[in-house]
Amino acid sequence: MGGVSKKPISNIEKRLKRQQEEQQQKGKKKISKTGSEVISKNIQISDEMIKKIQEEIKREKLITPYELATKTNITLSVAKRILKDLNAQGVIKEVFRNRRTAVYINPQA
Structure with missing residues (x-):
């Protein structure tokens, strides 16, 4: 009867796409969940x-x-x-x- 259902293919594709994007962005600037860039805490004031x-x-x-x-x-x-x-x-x-x-x-x- 019941049992654990498998995740839909669309969810698996989304997860894989997200992982690929994270790997590509390792060298780039970090982006927060809101979409704005995360600025380093060591800010030099001119x-x-x-x-x-x-x-x-x-x-x-x-x-x-x-x-x-x-x-x-x-x-x-x-x-x-x-x-x-x-x-x-x-x-x-x-x-x-x-x-x-x-x-x-x-x-x-």
Whole structure:
């Protein structure tokens, strides 16, 4: 009677096709499930980017990582790292922090 049914041929073909694509992409850039490219965690921030960010900071009274990320078109984690570094250098000052976000101010403004 019953028993385990065999998988349809279409499912087997799809699996084989997926395996072949994975083998071809080993040397290429990784792509996430959403289709966007996965960027390496070791991001080098250029001096141009720092200057652009400092100009952006001079215009604002309050700075959050989200605002910086949207204005400069960088990821949120990179924006957090940049703001933390600028705070350590004394360019900006942290006024509020909780487990999710931090708020910084420009002491010159």
